[in-house]
Amino acid sequence: MTPVFGLYTHIRANRIRSVLLIAGLFALVLLVGYAVALALVAAGDASGAPPEAIAAGALDTYVLWTPWLVLGTLAWIGISVALNTRIVDATTGARTLTREDDPRLYRMLETLCISRGMATPRLKIVESDALNAYASGLTQKQYAVTLTRGLVERLDDAEIEAVMAHELTHIRNEDVRLMVVAVVIAGVIALVGEIVFRSLRFGLWRRGGSRSRGSGGGGRGAVIAIAIAVVVILVAWLASLMIRFALSRAREYLADAGAVELTKNPDAMISALLKIEGNADLSRAPASVMEMCVENPRRGFTALLSTHPSIADRVEALVRTAGGRLPPTAQAPQAEAAPRSPW
Numbered sequence: 001m002t003p004v005f006g007l008y009t010h011i012r013a014n015r016i017r018s019v020l021l022i023a024g025l026f027a028l029v030l031l032v033g034y035a036v037a038l039a040l041v042a043a044g045d046a047s048g049a050p051p052e053a054i055a056a057g058a059l060d061t062y063v064l065w066t067p068w069l070v071l072g073t074l075a076w077i078g079i080s081v082a083l084n085t086r087i088v089d090a091t092t093g094a095r096t097l098t099r100e101d102d103p104r105l106y107r108m109l110e111t112l113c114i115s116r117g118m119a120t121p122r123l124k125i126v127e128s129d130a131l132n133a134y135a136s137g138l139t140q141k142q143y144a145v146t147l148t149r150g151l152v153e154r155l156d157d158a159e160i161e162a163v164m165a166h167e168l169t170h171i172r173n174e175d176v177r178l179m180v181v182a183v184v185i186a187g188v189i190a191l192v193g194e195i196v197f198r199s200l201r202f203g204l205w206r207r208g209g210s211r212s213r214g215s216g217g218g219g220r221g222a223v224i225a226i227a228i229a230v231v232v233i234l235v236a237w238l239a240s241l242m243i244r245f246a247l248s249r250a251r252e253y254l255a256d257a258g259a260v261e262l263t264k265n266p267d268a269m270i271s272a273l274l275k276i277e278g279n280a281d282l283s284r285a286p287a288s289v290m291e292m293c294v295e296n297p298r299r300g301f302t303a304l305l306s307t308h309p310s311i312a313d314r315v316e317a318l319v320r321t322a323g324g325r326l327p328p329t330a331q332a333p334q335a336e337a338a339p340r341s342p343w
Contacts, residue, residue, distance in 0.1 A: 017178055025185045026073060028236045032192050033069045035232035037062040042225035051221040051228075058225070073188060080184045081138050088136045088292075092285050094124040094146045105152065108161050109145060112168055112262055121145050121171060125152070131279040134292040135167040135176045143171050150279065159272035162259050163294060166269070169258025175251045176292065183288045189240040192233070252308050253317055266324030270315050274327065277311040 038058040049057075088094070099106040106123055113120040121135070121143035129150040137143035145167045152160065170176050256273075260266045273295075280295035290296045296308045318324040 015174060021178070021181045021185060022077075025077075025181075025188060026070070028185065028189055028240055029069055029073050029192070030066070032189060032233055032236045033065055034058065034062045035229040035236070036192065037065060038232075039226050039229035042222040042229065049221055051224045054221055054225040076188055077184060080180065080187075084138060084180050085136050085142045085144060088289055089124065089146075091289055092126050092146070092282060093128075094126045094144075096144075097123045097125050104157075105147070105160070108157070109164050109168075112161065112165050116168070116172070116262060118168065118172065119143075121168075123147075125149060126282070128282055128284075130282050131155070131276045132282055132293045132295060133163050133167055134289065134294070135170045136292065137171070138177050138180055143176070145171075148282070151276070155272055155275060158263070158265055158268035159275065162263050162265060162268040162272050163276075165259035165262035166255045166294060168262065169255040170251070170292075172258065173251065173254065175255065179288075179292050186237075186240040186288075189233075189237045252314060256314055256318060257322065260318065260322045260324075266318050266322040267327070269322075270318050270324045271327050273311050273315055273318075 038055065041058040041061060042054050097105065102123075102125075109123050110120050119140055121137065122145070124144050124146040126146060126148045128148045130148050131151045131154060133145065133147045133151055135143065135145050145164055147160070147163070151163065155163065256269055259269050263269070276295050278297070280293065280297050282290065282293070285293075291308075295311065315324075315326070319326065
């Protein structure tokens with residue numbers, strides 16, 4: 001992948017990643033499709049055929065399935081494109097704010113968009129005490145910036161403006177589209193895998209057990225083929241998750257930089273991040289939505305898989321590269337510790 005050096009190369013890199021993710025989606029779906037065919041043929045084998053014969057039979061079945069797999073995947077992508085914002089809003093409880101509902105917030109968002117020559121996305125609110133925000137949508141008509149009630153009430157205007165600018169940068173950089181495509185990949189594989197495992201557990205295994213008691217079973221070849229199919233599906237599912245987790249953390253640093261570029265106020269972005277830290281958890285939001293938020297709090301082992309760098313690292317980057325300054329309350333502990341002598 002081409003290294004990313006700035007906002008514009010990040011946009012280009014995200015477009016390339018989106019194409020690769022869609023190609024990866026089809027590759028994983030086709031791989032899982034063959035694994036499903038292998039599992040079904042093996043589970044239905046009553047003659048004790050060797051693994052090679054079962055694999056050949058599964059290939060014949062898979063060839064017949066392939067057009068339907070492709071059409072089904074395209075339909076899934078189409079549904080995701082059409083309904084993704086509604087699904088996200090349903091999980092978080094977000095509702096649209098009009099200019100009449102909150103002229104102050106709407107004016108902030110509109111001013112930022114005009115300064116960048118962007119179409120103004122929808123403005124939405126989540127009635128939660130958490131301090132967080134996210135951008136959603138795949139097309140110009142769908143794009144929305146969503147804030148929580150806690151963030152609106154506890155941040156001042158400059159800090160809210162900085163958070164809005166951060167989310168607008170995600171839209172501008174096409175990070176939102178990339179995340180939705182990645183979630184679609186994981187969703188397709190997870191759905192197919194769950195259907196297969198439930199079928200094997202509650203139906204096919206039971207029939208296999210009846211054959212085993214009555215006629216010696218389907219043979220060792222069928223067991224091997226089913227085991228291979230299960231392993232393939234598990235590997236594909238893990239691969240789809242790793243695609244999501246492998247998304248570069250640089251996108252958050254670049255969104256912070258884009259916010260500073262829009263507002264010309266790095267201090268506001270720093271103070272907003274410090275207020276958000278430790279208060280960002282949206283209890284109703286699934287992991288896929290939290291990954292789109294300004295902050296996605298993770299602790300312990302799960303932090304290794306986080307798509308967000310820590311707030312401390314982001315603040316340090318803004319201080320070091322954007323000329324930002326820590327607020328007095330954040331500087332106070334350091335000021336007290338500095339005079340202490342090691343002697």
